[in-house]
């Protein structure tokens with residue numbers, strides 16, 4: 001096995017040798033022409049755009065007034081899905097939601113992402129995963145999910161139904177903006193831009209939803 | 224306006240009527256034409272096969288001939304009825320002479336003068352309508368060099384749309400290569416033919432009775448295949464369509 | 477799972493046994509068969525047409541697409557010129573976050589590292605997410621052979637890759653690995669695994685895969701993934717998947733091993749804003765891939781999921797020899813698959829004809845560069861040089877020019893063959909002498925007389941038969957343009 005110094009030396013040696021200067025980065029289809037106007041209007045109503053993008057991907061989005069309305073929505077959904085177990089992030093926003101009690105009263109047990117013996121047992125058995133998101137992106141209908149203490153990755157991934165409750169002031173306009181939030185590369189161990197339900201086109205280009213991750217994705221924009 | 228003709232070798236030997244069309248069309252528009260008789264080929268067959276050394280010799284010959292003519296006659300442009308050969312002389316000479324500064328400079332200087340026929344008409348002469356007439360329904364095939372290296376997409380269409388009696392149709396996957404590709408057509412004949420077949424299928428579906436292009440090489444390939452498939456489509460170079468002396472004399476494939 | 481391979485009668489499978497070298501040659505032979513396979517042609521067209529439509533709509537909606545492309549090119553150019561520095565930075569960053577870094581010069585290094593890791597940890601189940609780098613080095617096969625005593629169960633978890641694995645087949649497209657298989661064939665393969673008849677219905681098939689692979693995820697000891705990008709400043713790995721298998725492979729098993737080609741680096745996290753968008757929009761016609769996942773080292777203190785152990789293998793395997801050469805741009809590739817989709821040759825032949833891990837234009841470029849010209853002699857010629865690839869490439873790689881340069885390199889290496897050499901020597905001679913050209917044309921005109929019929933030449937022997945077998949060839953005109961000019965037009 002090669003060691004680091006040797007490996008890097010051999011590369012250094014090559015990058016310095018010759019330094020080929022490419023003559024051109026070709027261009028034609030990428031050039032603007034009258035028939036191919038690239039100009040798109042800026043996103044004026046990020047909420048509307050977010051919901052539109054998410055729906056187009058087969059997800060479901062809703063703007064709700066407050067946490068109370070969000071809670072009602074989640075209760076209804078849990079009932080509709082006949083959920084036995086819901087697993088949720090251990091974060092302030094979801095405390096504020098205060099959905100745990102009403103959920104268990106309605107027959108959906110709630111597991112909170114803390115002090116778990118083996119997370120697999122919980123995340124893989126849950127019917128619903130519930131989280132918040134650091135940001136949401138209007139342009140693409142994406143959620144920006146940070147991993148961390150109380151914020152399990154598999155909560156958003158293993159249960160067939162996934163719900164995110166996101167304060168509306170976290171809505172960003174573009175992907176570029178979202179990347180900008182992590183400029184300088186100060187990143188948590190996990191970060192994920194999650195855009196719509198899990199899908200695959202591997203079988204004859206026919207869309208299969210929920211192949212590994214959740215196929216049933218709901219985002220509630222609060223406020 | 225004085226233009227030097229560059230008639231590609233295979234047009235010279237197999238499709239002289241294309242060159243004649245260019246001469247008559249341009250003269251009709253008042254262009255003074257010279258034809259340097261020492262010209263042969265742009266060197267593309269060798270170049271495309273990777274024989275850069277051989278193509279450099281041919282390219283040097285090309286530059287010698289046209290430079291000498293320029294000293295003698297002082298033309299403004301070199302006009303070529305082939306998008307592909309025009310690309311070779313304007314874009315790829317600097318590429319093969321990358322490491323030879325003298326030749327590179329010569330090739331860039333001369334390359335700026337090389338214009339494809341429809342490009343010359345529309346963008347240099349400013350003529351989008353030569354007053355030609357021909358009846359029929361045509362589709363236009365843009366050669367890949369013309370499309371992607373020269374970026375000449377609208378000029379031939381503009382010229383064809385103003386031909387009286389001619390209807391220009393759309394066809395499926397217009398941007399696909401016809402499968403000629405120079406020596407590719409002989410080295411990988413099955414793939415090359417399958418590519419032609421896809422074009423011809425689209426052509427048949429379009430309802431056109433005429434196929435027009437600015438490259439006789441693509442036309443040779445498609446016409447050759449159509450003849451084998453017994454598709455009765457008329458095949459014409461743009462210069463033949465516009466030719467004031469020879470309006471409806473296309474070859475039937 | 478991997479022992480359960482139904483025999484497959486595709487010639488790719490035999491080649492696999494013969495080893496990598498022999499299978500790359502013979503594009504022409506395989507292509508000849510492939511163009512006759514109408515079913516294959518339909519499958520390929522279905523995939524590329526759909527993807528291209530999505531791509532076009534998406535690019536049109538991205539106002540700064542041309543600028544992004546230029547930016548991408550320049551970021552890659554800068555990265556390659558200073559690759560050693562960025563690799564060093566990346567390794568430091570990963571280590572500072574508690575990850576392990578290994579530098580692998582060859583594919584064998586990678587196999588050994590992972591094999592030893594599995595041995596040390598007593599691992600049994602290895603869950604993999606789609607990775608071209610591990611395909612390239614045939615990681616699965618080598619692990620199974622070299623570490624047979626461990627009886628590893630290596631499972632591909634991308635739906636398409638898994639089906640290919642079960643069928644003993646190879647992926648035929650960077651992005652759509654089994655686009656060459658139709659529903660019925662897929663149902664057959666999965667039915668055999670299920671031990672019961674599954675209907676050729678997408679929902680049922682995907683449902684079965686979900687359930688079967690879920691078990692694997694939960695029991696996997698090691699997750700193996702590739703990387704779409706690596707960020708030098710932060711030591712971050714970016715992986716994109718639509719199914720979510722990439723996120724699962726990196727979140728559930730206790731160990732995560734990344735096999736990343738050294739060219740996947742970008743200097744800064746924000747650079748990925750450019751690349752993730754270009755990749756999604758060009759590769760699959762999406763705005764962003766469903767799971768655009770960024771992993772920086774092992775799970776943090778107090779986290780309950782995510783890998784406890786994180787290993788990054790930086791793999792060279794022939795890449796560094798392109799640095800500083802006129803072929804360096806080939807390393808800018810982000811494996812979006814767009815050049816395959818627009819390629820008229822790929823469209824006719826599909827991916828298996830190339831006989832290499834990477835097919836289409838980028839495959840024709842990168843295969844001879846990594847494996848050597850002799851091993852992939854046909855590939856640079858598997859192109860009509862239409863430049864659709866160059867036009868589409870989101871990072872601005874001049875693919876068709878690289879193909880030309882490769883053809884030239886073959887000539888310089890004497891691989892073009894004596895016959896061709898003679899032809900082009902003759903060409904050079906004729907075309908530098910108007911006199912000689914004139915004589916040849918006249919001689920040709922005489923010679924063709926008895927061979928002409930109905931305005932076409934008869935089918936010819938020798939190299940020209942390549943043309944005349946399927947297409948008519950017009951004879952030389954009675955009078956050349958030159959002669960007409962002299963006579964006066």
Ligand code: SF4
Pocket residue numbers: 808809810811812813814815816838865868869870871872873875
């Ligand atoms: S070469 Fe360009 S177009 Fe082809 S896969 Fe790579 S990035 Fe995409």
